[in-house]
Amino acid sequence: METFCQKLPKIELHAHLNGSLSKSTLKQLGCSEESIKNYQETLTDIKQVFNQFQVAHNATNTLENLNLATKCVIEDFAKDNVIYLELRTTPRSEKDLSERDYIETVVEAIRNYESSKIIVKLILSLDRRRSWKEQLDTLDNIIDLKQKYPDLIKGVDLSGDPGKGEFFKKLFEKARDNGLKTAIHCGEIKNDNEVMDILDFKPDRIGHGTCLHPDYGGSEEIWQKYQHLKIPIECCLTSNVVCLTSKSYEEHHVKELLKNSLPFSLATDDKGVFNTTLSKEFTVLGQTFSLSKNDLWNISRNSIDYSFADEEEKGFIRFALEQWKIRNIENYPNF
Numbered sequence: 001m002e003t004f005c006q007k008l009p010k011i012e013l014h015a016h017l018n019g020s021l022s023k024s025t026l027k028q029l030g031c032s033e034e035s036i037k038n039y040q041e042t043l044t045d046i047k048q049v050f051n052q053f054q055v056a057h058n059a060t061n062t063l064e065n066l067n068l069a070t071k072c073v074i075e076d077f078a079k080d081n082v083i084y085l086e087l088r089t090t091p092r093s094e095k096d097l098s099e100r101d102y103i104e105t106v107v108e109a110i111r112n113y114e115s116s117k118i119i120v121k122l123i124l125s126l127d128r129r130r131s132w133k134e135q136l137d138t139l140d141n142i143i144d145l146k147q148k149y150p151d152l153i154k155g156v157d158l159s160g161d162p163g164k165g166e167f168f169k170k171l172f173e174k175a176r177d178n179g180l181k182t183a184i185h186c187g188e189i190k191n192d193n194e195v196m197d198i199l200d201f202k203p204d205r206i207g208h209g210t211c212l213h214p215d216y217g218g219s220e221e222i223w224q225k226y227q228h229l230k231i232p233i234e235c236c237l238t239s240n241v242v243c244l245t246s247k248s249y250e251e252h253h254v255k256e257l258l259k260n261s262l263p264f265s266l267a268t269d270d271k272g273v274f275n276t277t278l279s280k281e282f283t284v285l286g287q288t289f290s291l292s293k294n295d296l297w298n299i300s301r302n303s304i305d306y307s308f309a310d311e312e313e314k315g316f317i318r319f320a321l322e323q324w325k326i327r328n329i330e331n332y333p334n335f
């Protein structure tokens with residue numbers, strides 16, 4: 001199963017740049033042994049996880065390091081046979097780095113990575129902990145730079161500590177009105193009013209969607225509404241289990257999505273912090289819920305339908321997966 005999941009061409013739709021830095025990348029960026037050591041070792045719950053991102057942020061606070069970090073993360077995903085990656089990151093200003101410089105540096109790093117092995121798109125994040133004005137200023141930068149890089153800047157995310165700040169619907173309506181897709185962290189922790197507000201907005205995708213079903217901290221009303229909307233969910237199994245927002249893999253809410261044939265993709269969220277890979281996420285899902293190799297291939301193939309790629313790119317990725325299946329059906333019994 002592990003080899004199959006590693007070789008399987010995969011689509012990653014929920015990966016935060018600074019949470020995806022591997023230990024070797026942090027070392028290349030000049031991080032101290034001490035800070036690298038506790039990067040993955042001291043995770044107790046979602047609060048502790050949010051402390052870890054500062055390690056990565058300290059390492060990517062210059063143009064050069066941000067450029068190198070972006071290339072290393074793309075390389076990591078390409079080596080894991082991810083053939084389509086929507087990388088997301090929160091524009092931030094540093095000493096000698098404006099938010100616009102931040103965005104353009106990540107865009108240029110993606111452009112310079114040009115490779116036939118992987119297609120990379122960019123989603124830019126609004127941090128929910130920031131004020132309305134700060135998020136609006138960031139959104140205006142994103143809208144402006146989307147005009148300059150329409151092939152790369154595809155969407156806006158809402159992320160940040162789900163226990164702080166809020167979802168400003170008007171900002172995401174403005175993003176949508178300006179041609180940006182929306183992928184919103186929703187129901188990562190219990191927050192029924194906000195979840196209903198986000199579902200009313202109908203984002204293109206939902207991140208986590210942990211607390212939707214009544215058995216997982218949601219409510220009957222939310223679950224009914226969600227089942228009607230069928231918004232694809234980016235499922236981050238290891239992230240949820242490490243953050244304790246899911247009790248275990250066996251009791252992960254993805255069980256309800258599988259049971260009700262609801263649309264979802266598998267994602268790593270922060271492969272560096274959670275010491276995982278997309279291949280591992282597929283392996284865990286397959287082993288935990290006794291899925292066949294064909295089930296896993298279908299999950300990967302369907303993910304491109306939920307992506308922000310254009311129709312031609314989607315066709316290319318579907319073809320690549322179909323061809324891989326034809327070439328490999330003999331190599332794996334009961335594929």
Ligand SMILES: CNc1ncnc2c1ncn2[C@@H]1O[C@H](COP(=O)(O)O)[C@@H](O)[C@H]1O
Pocket residue numbers: 016017018019049053088089090091125127159160161162185188239243269270
């Ligand atoms: C674990 N669950 C999560 N829930 C919500 N937001 C998260 C997250 N994991 C990461 N982020 C968001 O991504 C940022 C780091 O990458 P970038 O600096 O944007 O590249 C974190 O600061 C947080 O805002």
Ligand SMILES: [Zn+2]
Pocket residue numbers: 014016159185207269
């Ligand atoms: Zn996330």
